[in-house]
Every structure is written in C-alpha cells, then in structure tokens.
Amino acid sequence: MQTFFFIGKGGVGKTTISASFASGLAKKGLKTLIVSLDPAHNLGDALNKDVFGKVVKISDNLDATEVDIDRAIVEYLTEMSKKMKNTYKYLSVLNIDRYFDVLRNSPGIEEYVTLEAIRKFLETDYSAIVFDTPPTGITLRVFAMPRISVVWTNSLIDMRRRILSKRQMVENIKGPISDVLDGEEVKIPSKESEDPVMQELFTYKKDMVNLMERFSSEENYVSVVTMAEELAFAESKRIRDALRENNIKLRRIYLNKYLEIENPPRELLGKIEEQKRVVEKMRKEFNEVEIREVPLLTESPRGIEALISIYEKYLV
Ligand SMILES: Nc1ncnc2c1ncn2[C@@H]1O[C@H](COP(=O)(O)OP(=O)(O)O)[C@@H](O)[C@H]1O
Ligand SMILES: [Mg+2]
Known part of the structure; x- marks a missing residue:
C-alpha cells in the first residue's frame, strides 16, 4: 500500500x-481511497x-470519505471506556463515563482520534490511500504522536513492571492475591502474561511503532501544498524540519494557483516577479524535494473529469 499526505x-x-x-491514481488502475481528515x-x-x-464509491477504482471527527471522538471514548471497565474490573471506583464530557473536549483529543482514524484506514486493502489533511499544525502533531506515544508507553510499561514485581513479592510470602467482586473471587494478576493492563500497553506500543515505521517508510509520500509567495518559503522550511524530527521525508512541494x-x-507584475523569486529560492533550498507549479485555472475545478485533467497535466 502507498500512502500520500498533502x-x-x-x-x-x-x-x-x-x-x-487520487483520481489520477484510480484512473491508472490503483484501487484508491481518498480520505479528508x-x-x-x-x-x-x-x-x-x-x-x-x-465511504462512497466515486468511480471504478476510487472511493472517498470525509471523517466525521466529532463522531470519531465519541466512538473512541466509548471504546476506551469499555476497555477500561473490562481491564479494571476490580476497580469499581474508576468510572470514565463521569469524565466523558471533559475528555471529549480535552486538548489533544483531535490529534489522537485523527491518528486512530489513519491507523484504521491503513488496515484496509486499498493499493493507495490519499489523505487530505487538517491545517499544518495539527497534521504535524499527528505525525509526531507515534514517536511521543512510544516514549510514554515505555515509561508506563516500566511502572507496570514495578507494580507486578511488588505483587509477586507479596505472592511469594502470602500466596496468590485475590479480591472479591460482586460476590465472586477475582485473582489479581502478578505475571505480565496474565495482566490485561500490560497486554494493552504492549498492543498499543506495537501499533505506535507500526505507525512510526509507516510514516517514515519509502511508501509514504508527504507533500506540501502552498503558493509561490515569500511566506510559503518559510512555511515549507518549518514543515520540512518538523517532519525531519520524526524521520519523515518531504517529497514534493506544490506551488498552487x-x-x-x-x-x-x-498590477500583476510585482506578484509575478515574487513568484519567480520564490521558485528560485525554493529550488536552491530544497534540492532534495521535487517542486511543481500548478497554474491558477480560470475556473475552480469540480468533479472527477476536471480533477483527472489536473492530474494528467500537472501532477504526474
Ligand atoms: N489551481 C487552481 N486554480 C483555480 N482554482 C483553484 C486551484 N486550486 C484550488 N482552487 C480553488 O480554490 C479554493 C480552495 O481550494 P481547496 O482545494 O478547497 O483548498 P483547501 O482544501 O486547502 O482549503 C477552491 O474553491 C478550489 O476550487
Ligand atoms: Mg480542503
């Protein structure tokens, strides 16, 4: 599978x-999905x-969808809440539902859910997935999230190991630890292999490592879309550097319009002069990145035919 982020x-x-x-890839015969995040x-x-x-079928090889982020946030938290109740059966005080509204509006949740949406799409069998992304800042935080999550998860795994080893020490003296829950005796886990929390941490870490690898792989093409104006130059540099921190290559810069x-x-001479200057500077600064100009068209492109024609003329 190839993935593309714009x-x-x-x-x-x-x-x-x-x-x-996406329309161009589909026309070339690749089973393609375009996702707006x-x-x-x-x-x-x-x-x-x-x-x-x-997910709606657009043409023979092209499907498209716009992710409903608000719904995805609610689904994510519901799933989380179920998992917590299952994992922490013996901790009846932990009631995530009480915090639902706080969590739904908490900072960072959008990035988490966006990453989770990406992860789920990567499990499908499309040959190419094209992501139309949220504004730059959010997208860069989403790209950073797997790496940061791995660091976090490693600390949590360490903490959990210490808890389990304390439990084992107690067990060595007093025998298996258990608690009574709803009249039933429940064993409190002390081994990694039987501890649902540890298993959950391992699974989560594996998912994040996979995402990190996918984002930095040769099959992941990250491009910047901008316009040939002085500000674009600084912006593209910032994006390239932020991507680099996460081991992600910037492949192309599209100078649109x-x-x-x-x-x-x-009246337009100054603007055209600026364009020329910016393109020259860009080619010098970004010698490892392909730079493409896409002209300002006389009409806003709408519909698959118009889009395919843009692909064939300017994007291949
Ligand atoms: N090369 C172009 N020539 C003419 N109109 C364009 C061109 N690229 C985009 N547009 C128009 O500009 C507007 C913004 O483009 P859009 O792709 O929606 O931007 P974004 O998704 O980054 O907000 C839309 O009306 C779109 O049709
Ligand atoms: Mg848009």
Whole structure:
C-alpha cells in the first residue's frame, strides 16, 4: 500500500490537489481511497458528492470519505471506556463515563482520534490511500504522536513492571492475591502474561511503532501544498524540519494557483516577479524535494473529469 499526505494551510488547494492526485491514481488502475481528515471538509464539494461520515464509491477504482471527527471522538471514548471497565474490573471506583464530557473536549483529543482514524484506514486493502489533511499544525502533531506515544508507553510499561514485581513479592510470602467482586473471587494478576493492563500497553506500543515505521517508510509520500509567495518559503522550511524530527521525508512541494499570464497587466507584475523569486529560492533550498507549479485555472475545478485533467497535466 502507498500512502500520500498533502499538507498546508486552509485555502491553498489541499483538497483540489489531493483529490486530483487520487483520481489520477484510480484512473491508472490503483484501487484508491481518498480520505479528508480536515474538520473543515470540502472534499465532497470538489467531488460533487456527499461523502461525509461514510465511504462512497466515486468511480471504478476510487472511493472517498470525509471523517466525521466529532463522531470519531465519541466512538473512541466509548471504546476506551469499555476497555477500561473490562481491564479494571476490580476497580469499581474508576468510572470514565463521569469524565466523558471533559475528555471529549480535552486538548489533544483531535490529534489522537485523527491518528486512530489513519491507523484504521491503513488496515484496509486499498493499493493507495490519499489523505487530505487538517491545517499544518495539527497534521504535524499527528505525525509526531507515534514517536511521543512510544516514549510514554515505555515509561508506563516500566511502572507496570514495578507494580507486578511488588505483587509477586507479596505472592511469594502470602500466596496468590485475590479480591472479591460482586460476590465472586477475582485473582489479581502478578505475571505480565496474565495482566490485561500490560497486554494493552504492549498492543498499543506495537501499533505506535507500526505507525512510526509507516510514516517514515519509502511508501509514504508527504507533500506540501502552498503558493509561490515569500511566506510559503518559510512555511515549507518549518514543515520540512518538523517532519525531519520524526524521520519523515518531504517529497514534493506544490506551488498552487501559479500565475501564468501572457502580457500580464501592470498590477500583476510585482506578484509575478515574487513568484519567480520564490521558485528560485525554493529550488536552491530544497534540492532534495521535487517542486511543481500548478497554474491558477480560470475556473475552480469540480468533479472527477476536471480533477483527472489536473492530474494528467500537472501532477504526474
Ligand atoms: N489551481 C487552481 N486554480 C483555480 N482554482 C483553484 C486551484 N486550486 C484550488 N482552487 C480553488 O480554490 C479554493 C480552495 O481550494 P481547496 O482545494 O478547497 O483548498 P483547501 O482544501 O486547502 O482549503 C477552491 O474553491 C478550489 O476550487
Ligand atoms: Mg480542503
């Protein structure tokens, strides 16, 4: 499976470029899914089809969806709550439902759920998945999350080991530890292999390591969509550096809405001069990255035909 992420600010053309790219891959015969992870969805508008909260077939090889992040947050917390109740059966005081509203609105939850959504899509059997991402800051935090989670999980695993080893010490003296729960005797685990908390931590760590590997793999293509303006230069550098910290390569920069005008009017001369300057600087600074100009079209591209034509003309 190949994965593609298109990142950048709102309005630069992320949706247009990623939808064109996905349509082009599908036309070439790859079973392709395009996923919008941007809460400000407009993939449906580009495709002329309602794809919110469901996977919809667009053409022979192309499916599309806009992830309903609010629903995904509720689902994630519900799943979490069930898991906690199962894992901590003997801790009846732990009632996650009481904290549901706090958790739903807590900082960072959107990044977690976005990462979880990505992880689930990676388990499908598409040959290519194209992600139209949320604004840059969120996307970069999502990319950083697997690495940070592994560090966290390692500390939690250490802590859990210490707890289990204390329990084993007690067991060596007093025999198996148990508690009575709803009139039933429940053994309190002391071995890693029978401790659901430890198993949960191992599974979670494995998932995060897999995501880290996928994000840094050769099959993952991360591109920036921006415009040929001075600000884009600094922005692209920041993105490249942030990606690098997570061992992710920046593959392409798309300079969208590029002005290509014969005999431009005087009012546009400055803008066109700026474009030229920015492209030159970019080629120098980003010599390992492919830079593509996508012209400003006379009409906002809508529908699969228009998108495929953008792919064939500018993105291949
Ligand atoms: N190369 C282009 N030429 C003309 N219009 C474009 C081009 N790229 C994007 N647009 C239009 O600009 C607007 C913003 O693009 P969009 O892809 O929705 O950006 P984003 O997803 O980054 O917010 C849309 O109306 C889109 O149709
Ligand atoms: Mg968009």
